[in-house]
Amino acid sequence: MLQELLFSLPQVLIDGLALGAIYAVVALGYTMVYGILQLINFAHGEIFMTGAFIGTGFFIMLMGMSWTTAIPQLLLFIIVIVITASFTGLIGVGMERVAYRPLRSAPRLIPLITAIGISFILQDVIRFIAELATGRYILTGPSLFSNQITINFSSISSWFNNASFKTSFLIVLITAILLMVALDYFVNRTKWGTAIRAVSLDRETASLMSINVNKVISTTFFVGSALGGATGVLFAMQYGTIDPYIGFILGLKAFIAAVLGGIGNIRGAMLGGVILGLMEMFAAANLSILTGGIFGAEYKDVFAFAILIIVLIFRPEGLLGKPTAEKV
Amino acid sequence: MPILQLNNIETYYGAIQALKGISMDVGKGEIVTLIGSNGAGKSTTLKSISGLAKVKNGSIIYKDKDITNRPPHETTLLGLAHVPEGRRIFAQLTVKENLQMGAYSVKGKDIIQERMETVFSYFPRLKERLNQKGGTMSGGEQQMLAIGRALMMQPEVLMLDEPSMGLAPIIVEQIFEIILQLNSMGITILLIEQNAYQALSIAHRGYVIQNGAIVLSGTGSELIENEQIKEAYLA
Missing domain, CATH: 3.40.50.300 (P-loop containing nucleotide triphosphate hydrolases)
Incomplete structure (x- = not known):
């Protein structure tokens, strides 16, 4: 049995990393907003989905123009991701302004409900626009970076099978890592980032430091939503087909990744995302082997969530979360 | 007046x-x-x-x-600087970051550095603890940090x-x-x-x-x- 597990391991790692990187960046949006407002922004999954649609829309539009054929694909990709991130960032800022700020002193359940409302609105607006523009709401973007690469693991050792992936896997992974490194630097090393952490710790005192708390919260929503939208583009590129409902389950899993890593903890969200992605892919490849065919790959979510439950039983604060104890 | x-x-x-x-x-x-x-x-x-x-x-x-x-x-x-009751320093930020937050609206690294030196002249202890998390300090040190942080606004x-x-x-x-x-x-x-x-x-x-x-x-x-x-x- 171990032999079979090892055999598929290279492919599991590659698929798991791609999925995990996507979970990780989306999880950042949940964790940042939670850190600053103690709000679970359930509409964040829809921001991700909106990013996937905006990105795909731009790809279709740009590649339909004759002059873009001269532009290298990579440059085109960078342009689309920057535009999409700006759009979704602004949607995030608007969402906070309209749906969350007026409710900031309301009981916590209330903004949670508006978050769900915003989710439905985004799903339907996107569906409407997609249908209006293309006549369908399930879209398949142009296939980019689709060269198949095979790594010959079997020549290293007969224990391993070969693993293959598309070039887009590398793009997804590298972009996600760049985004995470950039965010980590922004939050931990810059003045704005420190202000975000200060507001997360103590909003009232932060305002006594001449920090405009509302601006900092808007910035947080912008950054979190821009990351979510950019990841939507990555997702669309890697998996091809998108519909207005992909944000729900992916958002849920990214949220779980954030909880797994310790909600409010940025590095925790990254770690949680990668672990969840790897576990899911591991389960998809090996569940039927492990259980003698009783459970198949379709039980991968059950497996991943069971691990989550076990982790939370023993570490309720998440993997990197700290039970906060402050001296007064 | x-x-x-x-x-x-x-x-x-x-x-x-x-x-x-x-x-x-x-x-x-x-x-x-x-x-x-x-x-x-x-x-x-x-x-x-x-x-x-x-x-x-x-x-x-x-x-x-x-x-x-x-x-x-x-x-x-x-x-108008307000040092709140209970000090309310940012426990998870370092002493240095706490002081930087006090000077949030100040532009210019040199000015911030200069003000930090002034704060250290009142509270030399803070200089020793520059990279320590604020929350790990004693109550007295936290009060010094809270006042020092307010002084960063001049x-x-x-x-x-x-x-x-x-x-x-x-x-x-x-x-x-x-x-x-x-x-x-x-x-x-x-x-x-x-x-x-x-x-x-x-x-x-x-x-x-x-x-x-x-x-x-x-x-x-x-x-x-x-x-x-x-x-x-x-x-």
Whole structure:
């Protein structure tokens, strides 16, 4: 049995990393907003989905123009991701302004409900626009970076099978890592980032430091939503087909990744995302082997969530979360 | 001409009236203290000035400008620094980051560095602990950090909410020493204290607040000698 597990391991790692990187960046949006407002922004999954649609829309539009054929694909990709991130960032800022700020002193359940409302609105607006523009709401973007690469693991050792992936896997992974490194630097090393952490710790005192708390919260929503939208583009590129409902389950899993890593903890969200992605892919490849065919790959979510439950039983604060104890 | 003037301030928390018409003034260069028992409205008075609490009636005049209900990030920019009760340092940020947050609105690394050196001249301990998380320090060090952080704004008026709370007498002594030093550098001080004797002994003037209203005022030495005060706060 171990032999079979090892055999598929290279492919599991590659698929798991791609999925995990996507979970990780989306999880950042949940964790940042939670850190600053103690709000679970359930509409964040829809921001991700909106990013996937905006990105795909731009790809279709740009590649339909004759002059873009001269532009290298990579440059085109960078342009689309920057535009999409700006759009979704602004949607995030608007969402906070309209749906969350007026409710900031309301009981916590209330903004949670508006978050769900915003989710439905985004799903339907996107569906409407997609249908209006293309006549369908399930879209398949142009296939980019689709060269198949095979790594010959079997020549290293007969224990391993070969693993293959598309070039887009590398793009997804590298972009996600760049985004995470950039965010980590922004939050931990810059003045704005420190202000975000200060507001997360103590909003009232932060305002006594001449920090405009509302601006900092808007910035947080912008950054979190821009990351979510950019990841939507990555997702669309890697998996091809998108519909207005992909944000729900992916958002849920990214949220779980954030909880797994310790909600409010940025590095925790990254770690949680990668672990969840790897576990899911591991389960998809090996569940039927492990259980003698009783459970198949379709039980991968059950497996991943069971691990989550076990982790939370023993570490309720998440993997990197700290039970906060402050001296007064 | 007072630098800060409160005219009949009324502040509510929900339906509860915390301040029932507070009038007081603080002259430039003075140390003024506001004393009173727990729940009398001392902290609410400071919060009303800095904009953390919403004033319902009355006006607050600072340097001839009406600043009533300006948000805190604006009043602090005008030169009013508020060191809140319980120090409220950012526990997960380092000492350095805490100080940088104090200078959030200041542009220019050189100026920030210069101000940090000034803060270290008052509180050398902070320099030793620069990269330590604020929350891991002792209460006295945290109070020094809270004051140092406020000094990073180079305030004209420094409002201190119970800086002696929970500190060992020797540390309290040090803190009051620093307050006097800061005042001699030209910073106007508005000091809230439960530790009435100590506060009155360094203050030029004092106000006594009870149930949200000023019941007595006078110079520091007058109030220390006042029989009522002796009975109520200095016993």
